[in-house]
Every structure is written in C-alpha cells, then in structure tokens.
Amino acid sequence: MGKKLLLDKIHIPGINTFEVYRKQGGYAAVEKALKSMTPDEVMEEVKKAGLRGRGGAGFPTGMKWSFLDRKSEKPRYLVCNADESEPGTFKDRYLMEHTPHTLIEGMIVSSFALGANTSYIYMRGEFRWIFPILEKAIDEAYAAGFLGKNILGTGYNLDIYVQPGGGAYICGEETALIESLEGKRGNPRLKPPFPAIHGLYGCPTVVNNVESIATVPVILNMGGEEYAKIGIGRSTGTKLISACGHINKPGVYEIELGLPVEEFLYSDEYCGGVWKGRKLKALVAGGSSVPILPANLITKTAAGEPRLMSYESLSDGGFATGTMLGSGGFIVMDETTCIVRNLWTFTRFYHHESCGQCSPCREGTGWMEKVLHRIEHGHGRMHDIDLLVDVAKKIEGNTICPLGDAAAWPVASAIRHFREDFEYHIKYPEKVKDPKHFEKEPLISQKTAEVV
Amino acid sequence: METEYKKIQFSESTLALVQRIIKRYPEGRHKSALLPILHLAQAEFGGWLSPQTMDYVASILNIKPIEVYEVASFYTMFNLEPVGKCVLEVCRTGPCWLRGADDIIQYLENKLGIKEGETTADGMFTLKVVECLASCGTAPMMQVGNNYIENLSCENMDGVLDKLRQTHQ
Numbered sequence: 001m002g003k004k005l006l007l008d009k010i011h012i013p014g015i016n017t018f019e020v021y022r023k024q025g026g027y028a029a030v031e032k033a034l035k036s037m038t039p040d041e042v043m044e045e046v047k048k049a050g051l052r053g054r055g056g057a058g059f060p061t062g063m064k065w066s067f068l069d070r071k072s073e074k075p076r077y078l079v080c081n082a083d084e085s086e087p088g089t090f091k092d093r094y095l096m097e098h099t100p101h102t103l104i105e106g107m108i109v110s111s112f113a114l115g116a117n118t119s120y121i122y123m124r125g126e127f128r129w130i131f132p133i134l135e136k137a138i139d140e141a142y143a144a145g146f147l148g149k150n151i152l153g154t155g156y157n158l159d160i161y162v163q164p165g166g167g168a169y170i171c172g173e174e175t176a177l178i179e180s181l182e183g184k185r186g187n188p189r190l191k192p193p194f195p196a197i198h199g200l201y202g203c204p205t206v207v208n209n210v211e212s213i214a215t216v217p218v219i220l221n222m223g224g225e226e227y228a229k230i231g232i233g234r235s236t237g238t239k240l241i242s243a244c245g246h247i248n249k250p251g252v253y254e255i256e257l258g259l260p261v262e263e264f265l266y267s268d269e270y271c272g273g274v275w276k277g278r279k280l281k282a283l284v285a286g287g288s289s290v291p292i293l294p295a296n297l298i299t300k301t302a303a304g305e306p307r308l309m310s311y312e313s314l315s316d317g318g319f320a321t322g323t324m325l326g327s328g329g330f331i332v333m334d335e336t337t338c339i340v341r342n343l344w345t346f347t348r349f350y351h352h353e354s355c356g357q358c359s360p361c362r363e364g365t366g367w368m369e370k371v372l373h374r375i376e377h378g379h380g381r382m383h384d385i386d387l388l389v390d391v392a393k394k395i396e397g398n399t400i401c402p403l404g405d406a407a408a409w410p411v412a413s414a415i416r417h418f419r420e421d422f423e424y425h426i427k428y429p430e431k432v433k434d435p436k437h438f439e440k441e442p443l444i445s446q447k448t449a450e451v452v
Numbered sequence: 453m454e455t456e457y458k459k460i461q462f463s464e465s466t467l468a469l470v471q472r473i474i475k476r477y478p479e480g481r482h483k484s485a486l487l488p489i490l491h492l493a494q495a496e497f498g499g500w501l502s503p504q505t506m507d508y509v510a511s512i513l514n515i516k517p518i519e520v521y522e523v524a525s526f527y528t529m530f531n532l533e534p535v536g537k538c539v540l541e542v543c544r545t546g547p548c549w550l551r552g553a554d555d556i557i558q559y560l561e562n563k564l565g566i567k568e569g570e571t572t573a574d575g576m577f578t579l580k581v582v583e584c585l586a587s588c589g590t591a592p593m594m595q596v597g598n599n600y601i602e603n604l605s606c607e608n609m610d611g612v613l614d615k616l617r618q619t620h621q
C-alpha cells in the first residue's frame with residue numbers, strides 16, 4: 001500500500017462533517033499555525049517540504065508564496081483554483097465532494113501564511129452540487145470558531161467565499177480566473193505584472209490549486225522535512241491521479257510520487273490494467289495538454305529505465321520521448337483507439353475554449369481542428385500532416401497565455417509518435433469513413449507490438 | 453411606440469441572497485457578483501437569459517447592460533436562447549469519447565428526433581453537447597441541471613429519459 005496523506009480518511013463515515021473531521025485530528029494544523037507559528041514559519045515549512053503546485057505547472061508553492069508583495073499597503077488575497085477543466089482531470093472534485101474540510105483547513109493555514117483576511121474558492125460553475133457541500137463546511141468552521149473574527153482568540157480574521165465560474169476552461173488560467181472573479185470575461189492578462197504584485201482588484205494575490213492548498217495542513221502536521229522524505233527526489237509527497245479511458249478501474253488514486261507507471265497502470269490496487277484484455281496503444285499522462293506517449297515509452301523511458309510517476313521521470317527525454325505529470329489526468333488508450341480522432345476532440349476543445357485574444361491561438365486552433373476533421377473523415381491530403389506540425393509550431397510560444405502551447409503540444413506529439421495513424425487515414429479514405437475504423441481493424445504499430 | 457414589458461423581479465428570498473452575495477466583495481467591487489447573480493437569474497427566469505433578464509441584472513448591480521451581455525456571452529453555461537424544461541448536456545471530449553460518448557449522442561439524437569443544439573417539439577428536452585465536465589472516470593456522462601448522470605449506456609438511456617420526463621413536468 002502506498003502512503004496516503006490526503007485521502008487517508010476518506011472512507012470514514014461522516015468525514016464530510018466538521019464533527020467527525022475534527023475527531024479524526026482535523027484542524028490541528030490551524031491550531032498549530034495560528035497559536036505557535038508566525039506566517040513566515042508556515043511558509044518556511046512549505047518550502048522545506050518541496051511542495052510543487054498540483055494544478056499542472058508544478059511550480060514550487062513556497063517560492064510562489066515568497067513572491068507575494070508584503071510591502072504593499074493593500075489587502076492580500078488567496079484564491080483557490082477549483083476550476084478543474086483540463087480534460088482527464090477530476091481529482092479536485094473528488095476531494096471537495098468527499099472531504100471538504102481538508103480544503104477549508106488548508107485555506108485557513110495558507111491564508112494565515114500569506115496574511116490574507118479574505119479568500120475565495122473559484123469553482124467551475126458546473127459543480128452545482130458541490131457548492132452546498134463547501135458552503136456547509138465553511139458554515140461549520142465559522143460556528144466552531146475556525147473562521148470569522150479573532151479565530152481561536154489569536155486576533156487573526158478570515159472570511160472564505162465560494163465563487164462560481166460560468167463554464168470556460170480558460171478561467172483555470174490564473175489571470176483569467178482573476179478577471180472572471182472580478183465579474184468580467186475570462187481573458188488572461190499580460191504578465192508581468194504577476195498576480196503576486198498585481199492580482200485580484202489590483203492587490204497582491206496568490207492563486208493555488210485545490211490539491212496544493214489541501215496539502216499544506218499535512219505538511220504542518222508532519223513538518224516540512226518529514227514531508228520531503230516522501231516521494232522521490234524533487235518530486236516530494238503524494239499526488240492525486242485521476243485515471244480514465246480504457247482501463248479496468250477508472251477513478252481517483254493517491255500515489256506516492258515515484259511509483260512505477262507499470263505498477264500504477266497494471267496493479268489491481270490502481271488502474272487494474274487495460275480493459276477487455278486489449279493491448280495498450282497510448283497514454284496521455286497529465287491531462288489533455290501534455291504530449292502523448294506511444295506504448296513503448298510508457299512503462300520505460302527511451303533509455304530503458306523504468307518510467308516513474310514523478311515530475312522528472314515522466315518528462316525524461318524531453319518532448320522527443322517524454323511527457324509531463326501535469327495535472328495528473330491519466331488517460332489510457334487501447335489498441336482500437338484512433339489517435340487522429342482523439343486528437344481531433346482535443347483540438348476542437350482548445351478551439352472552443354480559446355478566449356480569442358491572440359490570433360495564433362484563435363486562428364491556429366480553428367485551423368488545426370479543420371485539418372484534423374478532414375483527415376479523420378477521409379478527406380485529408382498527405383501534406384496536411386506537415387501543415388499541422390507547422391501550424392502547431394507557429395502557435396507555440398507566441399501567445400499571451402499557455403493555452404496556445406497546450407493546444408500545440410498534443411498535435412506535435414501525436415504526429416511525432418503516430419504518423420502512421422495519420423498516413424493510414426489518407427491512404428484509406430473509405431475505411432476511415434466508418435467512425436469506428438480501428439475498433440474493427442486495429443492498427444497495431446511496431447511500438448505497440450514491442451511491448452506485448 | 454413603447455414595448456410593453458412584463459416587469460421581472462427576483463423573489464424576496466433571492467433578492468436577500470443577492471444582497472448577501474454582494475457583501476462578499478470589497479466596497480466598490482460589486483461587479484464580482486455578476487456571475488453568481490446570472491446563475492440565479494437563469495435558474496429563476498426560465499433556464500435562459502433574455503435581454504430583459506440581463507437588463508434587470510445590470511440594474512441590480514448598477515452597471516451598464518453591455519457589461520452583462522459581454523460576460524453572459526463569454527461563458528457556455530449561460531443560455532442566450534430559450535431551452536426546454538430539461539437540458540441534456542452530454543460531454544464529447546476525448547476521455548468520454550474513448551468510452552462511447554459518440555454513441556450516446558447519436559442515440560439521443562435518434563431517440564428525441566433532434567440534433568445537438570435543438571429542443572424537442574413538446575419543449576421537454578434540449579440536447580447540448582459540451583466539453584469535459586471533470587467526470588472522465590465515470591464516462592460517458594451528461595449534466596442535467598444540478599446533477600451529473602454518469603456511466604451512461606445506450607441500454608440504460610431510455611430509463612434515464614423516462615425518469616427525467618417525470619421529474620421535469
């Protein structure tokens with residue numbers, strides 16, 4: 001059994017209530033921080049723990065906190081990013097639904113560390129049934145004296161509010177999220193200035209993912225140094241992975257970073273292997289934005305080392321033969337999957353979700369979608385494949401926010417590793433007009449065959 | 453000639469809630485309440501935001517109507533045209549597609565005799581196709597109002613529709 005720090009108590013009946021959560025040791029981190037530590041000491045523990053942002057980018061949380069403008073006279077804000085819209089990702093939702101106090105406790109200690117007296121949880125609007133769950137948890141925390149004025153008699157004040165989004169992936173990007181929270185369209189801002197200096201209402205602001213914030217109490221309880229011993233190398237601690245696609249046991253799993261991908265994918269404790277006894281074809285390891293991997297690069301790196309669930313090992317080989325841990329959205333594809341069709345759905349998604357501010361992203365995603373549509377439906381031409389590579393290259397690095405890159409990488413990597421899937425569509429237009437083409441007649445590539 | 457509008461207004465309890473929501477933000481930042489209030493308005497005024505509804509929201513927040521239109525049109529959850537009593541929002545993105553979302557959409561189109569984006573003649577169902585709803589592990593799935601209906605299959609779909617028809621009379 002791997003170590004569990006966030007979901008260890010999730011199966012205890014009533015853990016969603018304050019009473020049970022508290023009996024199980026909940027809110028101890030709030031007492032410890034507010035009564036016996038300074039805000040900077042809390043931040044130091046988070047730094048020592050080596051916690052890296054769980055929203056996708058993996059930026060060290062303690063360092064991000066240290067950038068917050070503490071000299072400013074303005075109020076400071078902590079904003080929790082609960083927008084969770086990256087395809088393949090459904091871990092934050094699981095945590096909030098089942099153990100909401102874990103997040104609230106994290107919000108309190110993190111707000112204390114940052115000197116924020118008002119904090120917001122920005123949650124995607126579609127999670128309608130989770131709003132009452134969080135609001136109830138917040139009400140309970142107020143009633144018990146863990147929120148509001150003069151918390152636990154320490155003189156520290158904090159209010160937390162939950163804010164709904166309106167259905168827009170781009171609002172997961174932190175500056176778009178801030179715009180949205182100000183009641184505007186979710187257009188990302190040009191950086192700098194960064195939110196740490198000029199964020200919500202022009203005030204110093206930290207935006208952190210749900211899982212990052214929920215991990216802070218764990219760190220305070222055990223101490224940053226102890227936390228850093230869990231995991232592997234610079235990938236410290238545990239990570240929530242949401243596994244989906246063609247596996248026997250889709251779901252949310254907490255893993256200790258460093259777990260071999262092979263064990264995660266095939267062991268019954270986790271994904272339980274590829275479904276229907278089929279062969280593995282591809283993996284998108286960290287949400288739709290990260291590069292796709294072919295079967296021969298999933299459980300082993302190009303150098304033949306076992307591939308591990310860690311920031312470093314997943315990106316081993318760079319974009320040529322590696323990928324990224326990203327948000328932890330683990331999407332498995334079996335031998336019957338049409339890589340072109342899967343990619344078309346992703347590109348359609350990015351086109352749909354582009355805010356439209358920069359032309360490379362707005363036009364490029366639409367163009368790629370159109371080309372992929374025609375290839376997938378049997379109307380493609382051989383030079384369309386290089387055209388896609390070219391458009392992706394022109395988007396990458398030329399946009400205001402990383403959505404452009406997120407749209408480009410899946411295209412570039414799919415062609416890099418699965419060019420034969422694309423060529424097949426152009427050579428056999430009649431066959432691919434049946435949307436289930438590869439289900440009936442899988443295209444088994446050398447790469448898939450090697451691993452079986 | 454002046455058009456006769458039927459005056460719209462939130463219920464007393466919603467108005468009280470609106471006032472509480474506005475207090476969540478610092479003085480002068482009440483525009484932050486726009487999204488929460490648009491959600492309330494859509495729920496209270498027939499499942500969509502008519503220009504009249506949006507003007508009403510603008511008047512509550514004391515902002516210009518255009519500020520409401522530009523926001524409402526940015527976010528996919530806001531319907532700018534009338535919808536049926538029961539809106540089926542089926543996810544079509546990769547992870548759901550891998551588990552058969554296309555079959556579900558096709559089945560619903562055939563069964564209801566409408567295409568995505570349309571409403572059945574009796575005004576009961578609107579079929580929308582949407583992007584990833586963070587439910588990929590229980591795919592295929594759809595959102596109906598406040599709930600997610602997960603692990604859909606063409607076999608269990610008729611039963612799901614019957615139940616929805618009863619609860620959305």
Ligand SMILES: Cc1cc2nc3c(=O)[nH]c(=O)nc-3n(C[C@H](O)[C@H](O)[C@H](O)COP(=O)(O)O)c2cc1C
Pocket residue numbers: 052053054055056057058059061064081082083084085086169170171172173174175207208209210212213401402403406
């Ligand atoms: C297009 C786009 C969408 C994003 N969506 C999310 C999201 O849904 N949830 C999230 O936590 N971070 C998301 N991010 C990352 C955030 O911008 C930000 O890095 C993150 O919330 C920081 O929190 P962390 O450091 O705790 O990970 C997204 C980024 C981009 C560019």
Ligand code: SF4
Pocket residue numbers: 170187188353354355356357358359361362399400401402403404
């Ligand atoms: S990259 Fe795309 S989503 Fe990001 S700001 Fe530019 S147009 Fe908007």
Ligand code: FES
Pocket residue numbers: 087088089543544545546547548549583584585586587588591593
């Ligand atoms: S792809 Fe459908 S819920 Fe994520």
